[in-house]
Amino acid sequence: MNGTATPDLQGELSTNGFVRIPSALSSDQIESLRDACSTATSRARAGNWPHIRTLPKQFPPWPSDANGGIWGVQHLLHPDQPGNDVFASSYFGDTVMGPAKRILGCDDEDMVMELYNLLVRPERDFELRWHRDDIPASASPEEEMKRLSKPAWHAQWNLALFEDSSLVVVPGSHKRPRAEVERSADPYEAELPGMLIVEMKPGDLVFYDNNILHRGVYRADVERMTLHGSVGHVRGGNLRARNVLQHAVGEWVDQCDFGKLDERTKQRAEGMRKRLVELGSWNKDVGYSLED
Ligand SMILES: O=C(O)CCC(=O)C(=O)O
Numbered sequence: 105m106n107g108t109a110t111p112d113l114q115g116e117l118s119t120n121g122f123v124r125i126p127s128a129l130s131s132d133q134i135e136s137l138r139d140a141c142s143t144a145t146s147r148a149r150a151g152n153w154p155h156i157r158t159l160p161k162q163f164p165p166w167p168s169d170a171n172g173g174i175w176g177v178q179h180l181l182h183p184d185q186p187g188n189d190v191f192a193s194s195y196f197g198d199t200v201m202g203p204a205k206r207i208l209g210c211d212d213e214d215m216v217m218e219l220y221n222l223l224v225r226p227e228r229d230f231e232l233r234w235h236r237d238d239i240p241a242s243a244s245p246e247e248e249m250k251r252l253s254k255p256a257w258h259a260q261w262n263l264a265l266f267e268d269s270s271l272v273v274v275p276g277s278h279k280r281p282r283a284e285v286e287r288s289a290d291p292y293e294a295e296l297p298g299m300l301i302v303e304m305k306p307g308d309l310v311f312y313d314n315n316i317l318h319r320g321v322y323r324a325d326v327e328r329m330t331l332h333g334s335v336g337h338v339r340g341g342n343l344r345a346r347n348v349l350q351h352a353v354g355e356w357v358d359q360c361d362f363g364k365l366d367e368r369t370k371q372r373a374e375g376m377r378k379r380l381v382e383l384g385s386w387n388k389d390v391g392y393s394l395e396d
Pocket of ligand 1: 262320
């Protein structure tokens with residue numbers, strides 16, 4: 105805390121690599137988002153939505169065949185995604201963008217639309233290996249530090265609609281190279297020194313640095329609907345462009361209809377979309393951050 109009733113989100117995120125905001129959503133918001141997420145997930149499992157995270161692949165690009173099972177539904181803001189207005193309201197509204205602006209230390213005019221996806225219960229138990237989202241495991245300690253000492257220029261979050269203890273992080277690891285024990289560990293090591301299982305209740309919001317050392321551990325018998333988003337700062341430039349555009353958002357972002365948002369949120373959304381399109385026009389052939 106910073107001495108007032110307002111938590112120091114930026115400070116906590118900077119120290120630990122993640123920060124939790126309990127009960128960010130009202131029960132009405134949880135209910136309406138659960139409905140929209142159930143529809144999106146059922147369509148995806150039935151093979152009616154091609155933008156999915158398929159088992160057992162960890163990183164993009166993912167194939168669009170859902171037969172082997174899925175662990176995520178991509179592109180909630182896509183114009184063809186049913187419920188995209190509910191998702192747009194949750195992405196661009198103050199519940200998430202308020203804390204995101206405090207974390208980035210910026211105003212609406214600096215923010216760039218990025219990704220909004222859904223992480224779901226897989227059809228069979230599945231685990232992600234330890235990773236940083238934008239630094240490959242092969243990086244030397246010097247290469248890790250070079251990247252980690254640059255500003256993040258983004259905020260990334262998980263917004264849980266059911267209890268969720270899938271995300272495991274090593275607090276503070278977003279500021280240092282991997283220790284020898286982390287570097288030489290099995291990629292699926294169940295216990296790393298100091299690791300923490302991020303426990304979330306329905307409606308909890310957790311922001312985390314995407315280059316914190318982390319993994320996901322998912323169970324087929326535990327319901328999961330966790331909205332997974334990121335927002336950029338306009339100064340993030342091509343580093344952020346790679347993170348976002350590797351997910352092919354550029355193919356549809358100009359077709360999103362933000363007409364159902366209230367006027368203030370709509371203006372924010374239009375500005376954020378415009379800045380993403382501009383970023384895309386400067387940063388072609390971004391490639392992929394990590395490979396399976
Ligand atoms: O499931 C999660 O919360 C983490 C997902 C993750 O680590 C990733 O998408 O790279």
